[in-house]
Amino acid sequence: MTLTPAELTSAVSGGIGTSPQRPDGNLKVRGEFAYASDLWHEDMIWGATLRSPHPYARITSVDITEALKVPGVYAVLTHSDVPGRNLYGLEHKDQPVLAVDVVRYQGEPVALVGADHPETALRAMKKIVVSYDVLEPVVDMETAADDTPLHPGGNLVRHVPIRRGSQDVTADVVVTGRYEVGMQDQAFLGPESGLAVPATDGSVDLYIATQWLHVDRDQIAAALGLPQEQVRLTLSGVGGAFGGREDLSMQVHACLLALHTGKPVKMVYNREESFYGHVHRHPAVLYYEHGADHTGKLVYVRTKMYLDGGAYASSTPAVVANAATLGVGPYEVDNVTVDAYGVYTNNPPCGAMRGFGAVQAGFAYESQMDKLAEALGMSPVDVRIRNAMTEGSVMPTGQVVDSAAPVAQLLKLVQDKPLPAGTSTDIRELPGGVSNTTHGEGVVRGVGYAVGIKNICFSEGYDDYSTARVRVSMVNGELAAAVHTAACEVGQGLVTIMQQIVRTELGIERVTVLPMDTTIGNGGSTSASRQTYVTGGAVKAACALVKARLDGRTDIGDEVIDEVTEWRHRATEPIDPETGQGNAHVQYGFAAHRAVVDVDVDLGLVRVVSLDCAQDVGRALNPQAVVGQIQGGSAQGLGLAVMEEIQTSGGKVRNPSFTDYLIPTVLDMPPMSIDVLELADPHAPYGIRGVGEPPTISSTPAIVAAIRAATGLALTRVPVRPEHLTGT
Amino acid sequence: MRVNVTVNGEQRQADDVWEGESLLFVLRERLGLPGSKNACEQGECGSCTVYLDDVPVCACLVAAGQAQDREVRTVEGLADGDALDPVQEAFVEAGAVQCGFCTPGLVVQAHDLLDRVPNPSDPEIREALAGNLCRCTGYEKILDAVRLAASRR
Numbered sequence: 001m002t003l004t005p006a007e008l009t010s011a012v013s014g015g016i017g018t019s020p021q022r023p024d025g026n027l028k029v030r031g032e033f034a035y036a037s038d039l040w041h042e043d044m045i046w047g048a049t050l051r052s053p054h055p056y057a058r059i060t061s062v063d064i065t066e067a068l069k070v071p072g073v074y075a076v077l078t079h080s081d082v083p084g085r086n087l088y089g090l091e092h093k094d095q096p097v098l099a100v101d102v103v104r105y106q107g108e109p110v111a112l113v114g115a116d117h118p119e120t121a122l123r124a125m126k127k128i129v130v131s132y133d134v135l136e137p138v139v140d141m142e143t144a145a146d147d148t149p150l151h152p153g154g155n156l157v158r159h160v161p162i163r164r165g166s167q168d169v170t171a172d173v174v175v176t177g178r179y180e181v182g183m184q185d186q187a188f189l190g191p192e193s194g195l196a197v198p199a200t201d202g203s204v205d206l207y208i209a210t211q212w213l214h215v216d217r218d219q220i221a222a223a224l225g226l227p228q229e230q231v232r233l234t235l236s237g238v239g240g241a242f243g244g245r246e247d248l249s250m251q252v253h254a255c256l257l258a259l260h261t262g263k264p265v266k267m268v269y270n271r272e273e274s275f276y277g278h279v280h281r282h283p284a285v286l287y288y289e290h291g292a293d294h295t296g297k298l299v300y301v302r303t304k305m306y307l308d309g310g311a312y313a314s315s316t317p318a319v320v321a322n323a324a325t326l327g328v329g330p331y332e333v334d335n336v337t338v339d340a341y342g343v344y345t346n347n348p349p350c351g352a353m354r355g356f357g358a359v360q361a362g363f364a365y366e367s368q369m370d371k372l373a374e375a376l377g378m379s380p381v382d383v384r385i386r387n388a389m390t391e392g393s394v395m396p397t398g399q400v401v402d403s404a405a406p407v408a409q410l411l412k413l414v415q416d417k418p419l420p421a422g423t424s425t426d427i428r429e430l431p432g433g434v435s436n437t438t439h440g441e442g443v444v445r446g447v448g449y450a451v452g453i454k455n456i457c458f459s460e461g462y463d464d465y466s467t468a469r470v471r472v473s474m475v476n477g478e479l480a481a482a483v484h485t486a487a488c489e490v491g492q493g494l495v496t497i498m499q500q501i502v503r504t505e506l507g508i509e510r511v512t513v514l515p516m517d518t519t520i521g522n523g524g525s526t527s528a529s530r531q532t533y534v535t536g537g538a539v540k541a542a543c544a545l546v547k548a549r550l551d552g553r554t555d556i557g558d559e560v561i562d563e564v565t566e567w568r569h570r571a572t573e574p575i576d577p578e579t580g581q582g583n584a585h586v587q588y589g590f591a592a593h594r595a596v597v598d599v600d601v602d603l604g605l606v607r608v609v610s611l612d613c614a615q616d617v618g619r620a621l622n623p624q625a626v627v628g629q630i631q632g633g634s635a636q637g638l639g640l641a642v643m644e645e646i647q648t649s650g651g652k653v654r655n656p657s658f659t660d661y662l663i664p665t666v667l668d669m670p671p672m673s674i675d676v677l678e679l680a681d682p683h684a685p686y687g688i689r690g691v692g693e694p695p696t697i698s699s700t701p702a703i704v705a706a707i708r709a710a711t712g713l714a715l716t717r718v719p720v721r722p723e724h725l726t727g728t
Numbered sequence: 729m730r731v732n733v734t735v736n737g738e739q740r741q742a743d744d745v746w747e748g749e750s751l752l753f754v755l756r757e758r759l760g761l762p763g764s765k766n767a768c769e770q771g772e773c774g775s776c777t778v779y780l781d782d783v784p785v786c787a788c789l790v791a792a793g794q795a796q797d798r799e800v801r802t803v804e805g806l807a808d809g810d811a812l813d814p815v816q817e818a819f820v821e822a823g824a825v826q827c828g829f830c831t832p833g834l835v836v837q838a839h840d841l842l843d844r845v846p847n848p849s850d851p852e853i854r855e856a857l858a859g860n861l862c863r864c865t866g867y868e869k870i871l872d873a874v875r876l877a878a879s880r881r
Contacts (some may be wrong), residue, residue, distance in 0.1 A: 025820035028828030029812065029835055031763020031803035038762035119746055158820035189767040189775060189829040189863050239767070239829030240863050428851040491827025491864050624823040628869055632826065637864030658861065666857045666867040703827040 014498040016686060019624035021494050023236040023513055024476040024489075035237035036193035037211035041264035044195065046279045047257045048121035048267070049250070050111040051276055052103035055134035055139075055346040055651025056341040062111060072120040073259040073714070077126065079627040081256060084225030088216070089661075091249055094151055095312040097223045097252045103132070104150055104311035105348055106652050107276025111707075114257040114265055137346035137651035141308035150311065157309050157342040160324035162580030164396050165335035171291025171299035175371040179364040180717040182645035183308075184636075186280035186665050187354050192249040192277050193268040196258035197554050203230035204255045208648055209238040211245040212525040213486045217518050223252045229257070235516040241490035242636070243352030246527055247314050248275040250315075252282040258678045272391070277658035279351030280646055281341070284323070284360035294375050296386040299370075299650055300335035301328045307342045307350075307360065312353030315343040315535040321460060322357030325397050325575065325584055326565015330407045330453040331387040331679035336396040338580065352527055354636060355696040358454045363718055365641075366701035370708065375603035380449050380705065381415050384408075389453070390393040396551075400579040401588055403689075406616050408591035411451055413614035413675045419447070420610045423598055430607035431598055433667055436661050442602040445609070448705025452697030453591040455585035456690030457530040457569050464530070465584075467521030468538035470502060470546050472561045479554060481506060484514040487523030487535035492692060493625040494531045498539050500621060505543035506550070518723065521566060529589065529690025532621060537685040538567035554644040570683055587681060591615035591694035593702035595632065596670075599710045604722025606642050608668070608703055614675040618689030627674050630695045634672055637699025639664050642707075645719050733760060733795045736805030751795045752776045752787035755802060763803040763832045767861070774860030776832035778802045779838035784840045786859075786869070803832035808838060815839045819870070826864035834860045838874045847878050 014020035027033035056283035064076040079086055079098040086100065087093040099110045109126050115121035137154065138147045145156045194208040210216050213233045221231040238245070250267040257265040269277050286305040292298050305323055309316035350486065355362070373383040388407035394400055423443055424430060430438055458464035469484040481502045489495045499511040516523070523535055545563035550556065574583035596609040613630050620626045643662040647654045655661045680687025700718055708715050711725060731742045731754060738819045742758040752769070755778070765775035769788045774788040779801035787800075788810060807814040814837050817825070827830050834857060841848055841856040848856065851873050 001844075019764075019823070021820050024828070025825050028825050028831050029816035030807055031761075031832040033828055035765070035829065037766055038756070040757070040760075040762075047734060081791045117746065119748060187863055188827070189765070189773060189861065190827065191767065191787065208834060233819050238827060240827040242863070268766065270766075271772075374756075400806070426851065428855070434855070491829075493826065624869075628826060629864055631866035631868045633866075636863075649879065656769045657770060659770060663861055664866075665859075665861060666854045666870065668744050669867045672868055673864060 001237055012503050012507055012509040014500060014509060016500045016621045018371040019622050020496060020500065024492060024495060026491060033237050035239050035270045036191050036207065037191060039195040039207055039236060039266060041195060041197060043265050044264035045253050045261065046118045046121050047265045048113045048118065048125055049109045049253060050125045052099065052106060052108040054103060054132055054134050055106045055137040056135040059103065059137065060133050063129040064111065067113065067124040070120060070124040070127060072116040073113060073124045074263065075114040075257055077256055077260060080222055081260065085222045088223060090221040091314040091317050101254055103321055104346055107495050109253065112253050113260050131679045136659055137363060139345055139347055139651050140304045141343050141345060144345045145341065150346065152343045155344040157313050157344055158320045158424055160320050160340045160580060162324055162336055162338035162396050162579060164398065165223050167337055169300050169335045172294050173375050173526040174291045175291060175368060175375050176289045177368055177371060177716060179367055181284040181360045181363055182719055183283040184353060184640050184644050184663060185275065185646050186242035186244030188240030188242055188244055191269040191271060191274040193362040194254050195264060195266045196254035196326055197264045198258040198262055204258055205232045206255055207234050207249060208251060209236055209245060211241050211488050211490060211527055213516065213518050215489060216248060216251055219248055220252050220255055224255055226362040227648040233518045235488050236616045238488065238490040241526065242354045243356065243527060246352045246525060247279050249277045257612045271658055272656045273587050275653060279349045281353035282309060282319055282350040282360060286360065286364040288364050290368045290372050292372055292376065296378050298331060298387045301333050302337040303327055304307055304339045308347055309342045310345055310347040310349040312349045314349050315318045316351065322455060323361045324453065324580060325395065326358045326453050327361045327365065329362065330389045330451055330590055332389055332393050337726065338396065347648055348646065348653060353694050354633065355454065357630045358452065358697050362452045362697040363701050367716065370705050381411050382412055384451060391584045393687040397575055397584050399583045403681040403683060404616055405588065405590060406679060407451055407590055408589055408679060410614040410616065411449065414449065414592050414594035414612050417612050417673055420596055430602040431607040432603065437605065438600050438602055442600050444597050444601055444710045445596065445598050446706040446710025448595045448702045448703060448709055450698040450701035451590065452694055454588050454589045454693045454697055457528050457533055457586040459572050459584045461572055461574045462549050464524060464534060465566050466535040467564065467566050468535060468542040469520055469562065469564040470539065470542040472508065472546050473492055473552065474556060475510065478510065479508045480510040481508045482512045482514050483539055484525045485535055486516050486517060486518060487531050488522050488526040490526050492629065493622060494535065496625065497532050497621055499535055501536055503541055505540060506547055529692040530613050533690055534569055534686055535686055538565060540685050541565045541567045564684065582628060587684060587689060588691050589694040591698050595702040595706040597710055597726065598705060599707055599725060601711060601725060604725035606707060607672045608638055610670045611638060611699065612673040612696055614677065615694055616677040616679050616689060616690050618681045618684060619678050619687040620676055621686060621688060626676055626691050627690045631672050633692060633695030634699040635664050635669055637696045638703060640718055641703035641720060642702045730831055731796055734799045735761065736801055741777050745792050746777060747793065749792045750788050751790040754792040755787060761802055761804050765829050765832055771834050774837060775830050775833040777836040778841055779836065806835065809842065813839060814880045815842065815877040820872040820875055822869050822873035824865060824869040824873035830860060830862040834862065834870060840879065842878055842881055846881060
């Protein structure tokens with residue numbers, strides 16, 4: 001099936017294929033959009049969380065007596081105040097709401113305080129006496145599985161093997177490498193926050209910044225020992241997410257305090273607490289061996305990779321599966337051996353972040369492709385194109401890629417873009433910038449390429465669906481529509497997309513997006529680049545039901561047409577636990593980058609001069625938002641390449657602040673030229689392909705390849721630090 | 729303590745202010761102006777940028793008492809009623825707003841830049857906005873927005 005542009009033409013303006021303004025845009029630029037941390041309630045109090053200072057310790061006693069005496073304190077709660085199940089987790093229920101007798105990471109919540117002022121709560125927390133018997137932390141992901149067991153089942157969270165083709169075939173040219181990826185943080189700007197409001201019947205309302213209302217709701221209700229209908233969630237304004245809000249943070253804590261005190265409770269993490277309060281991107285160690293023939297054709301890829309899940313499982317099982325199934329990249333390889341391990345340690349818990357396992361593998365396999373190119377005397381682009389996957393290619397899982405996979409085309413697009421002018425003489429455009437560290441001396445330039453693959457939507461047989469309601473009635477003599485879902489708008493622009501879909505499907509220009517909450521069915525997670533696909537699909541399906549009832553009428557009098565429906569993408573399958581074979585994924589997304597860098601080799605400073613990207617998005621429902629996703633994703637990849645890492649020492653975080661954990665500023669970001677391909681996927685609504693994650697995968701290795709090209713250094717670890725470049 | 733401060737042209741008073749409170753806290757929690765954002769509360773992200781006597785500052789780094797008898801202008805004070813300031817309008821139009829948490833600070837900072845430099849070059853825009861972190865956009869569309877606003881002022 002090929003969709004033609006004519007089919008996407010809307011009867012009214014602001015439909016799909018155009019870039020109407022966000023419905024929340026005016027509020028956001030006025031400062032009037034209500035984020036979770038902006039909420040206020042008459043008579044509300046403030047919640048605060050006492051956290052473990054130790055990565056691994058036994059709790060021998062907790063004394064809250066003195067804390068309770070602080071004037072202005074309403075409650076001090078510990079695990080014994082959790083009325084329901086004191087364990088939660090996305091895949092394994094292994095994480096305590098409040099620690100019982102052991103803490104497994106620095107920052108693990110131990111006790112809660114509710115008080116009349118944030119400062120009162122802080123002072124009371126200091127009076128809680130927790131006695132710890134400090135234990136030796138497990139911190140090495142490569143040996144963790146054989147180390148002290150941190151959980152009853154041991155430290156191996158998941159092993160994903162993939163065996164495809166010959167396991168002992170040999171090749172003319174062989175390159176090997178060991179690669180490391182540091183722990184990246186989502187660093188969304190809006191810290192974890194929420195407001196819990198108790199009701200007189202013992203139920204609770206929570207206004208919250210999250211990525212998945214229903215899974216939050218289910219976990220909260222279990223912890224509170226309440227039926228699900230007595231825990232009502234409404235999405236507040238969300239200040240970014242990028243995976244960091246998939247797991248619970250303060251949700252249960254605020255509800256516990258609210259139900260205990262009978263008062264509305266607001267909790268707002270500051271930046272330091274935010275670093276402790278959410279999961280991060282798994283750090284990884286990856287061993288690769290690539291074998292190719294003399295023409296550059298890959299014969300085999302063998303890899304063993306370790307992903308550090310930290311103290312609790314979070315989404316480690318799915319991250320490991322992604323790293324494994326996408327572990328050879330967007331290339332055709334007949335003989336594949338993968339062993340991917342996700343482990344528990346006493347490092348900070350790791351889970352979802354944009355790219356989700358594909359990022360770690362992507363840095364390693366793309367580094368290997370460059371190494372292979374060098375060994376063969378081929379260009380980096382040519383060796384990639386020689387092996388590029390196309391529609392009909394077979395994944396290491398045996399799954400046939402059954403829609404566009406324009407890997408070679410994407411590489412050619414970025415290769416053919418004009419190169420930026422030579423190294424500037426303006427210090428503002430040199431490494432170090434206005435620090436005035438060079439006027440060009442010691443500066444070398446390099447160009448690097450990378451391409452990546454990401455699965456879109458949930459995988460491995462998960463029943464991945466969304467629910468949408470579309471209601472149509474007459475307003476001021478015209479048809480008007482309202483759309484209601486529980487799918488979380490976190491900044492990506494789903495609110496705009498839903499309006500666009502309704503306009504296109506129903507020809508109704510006036511479309512209101514209702515608040516997202518749990519009064520409607522599950523919208524699924526805002527992750528895996530899936531909301532436009534799945535919730536978009538649900539809205540489209542609800543519109544079809546409404547359209548049938550409208551039956552062409554433009555005046556329906558007092559009638560209200562209200563349709564709710566669930567929509568699922570096509571089913572996937574679990575992978576075989578021994579061979580990794582199976583149709584695990586719904587859809588694949590691809591992006592390619594070309595990076596140009598200037599490196600001051602004396603100081604080890606890097607300036608990325610340009611970062612151009614080409615990506616296939618199937619159909620750009622909102623071209624402006626699509627480009628915004630690609631630019632933003634590329635920026636996070638740049639961060640991982642040259643600056644972003646949560647540094648740990650013995651399990652302790654050394655840099656939990658924006659002073660010491662650096663994310664790219666406008667000075668760090670180069671101009672980005674973006675090419676968007678629209679090769680419709682016949683299986684997806686409107687032919688769309690998830691957009692958010694692919695650019696985060698190829699950005700990092702392209703930049704590191706450019707730094708290697710400039711310096712001749714091997715650079716097997718990201719982020720690349722100045723000392724890696726200067727050898728000091 | 730009591731703090732008297734002019735905010736967006738109005739004389740405001742906050743009572744029972746603890747001495748350790750920042751101007752940001754007083755604006756957000758006591759004066760009902762949560763537009764200025766609390767992303768880092770250590771002066772690194774610029775999300776809380778406000779004018780203090782016409783100079784952009786991080787409101788999180790200003791003790792509430794320091795604002796006594798001074799003039800503060802926040803993001804809520806930029807629009808003229810229903811009419812957005814050209815900088816605000818350009819941010820929406822250019823797609824410079826995703827999650828929007830950085831937006832209030834960037835809008836104030838860009839507003840100040842264009843007041844000082846009506847037609848800034850790209851390096852000048854980058855320098856001026858270097859203290860404002862954005863995690864969603866990669867900054868390209870923010871640059872577009874500032875260029876667009878400059879062309880309209």
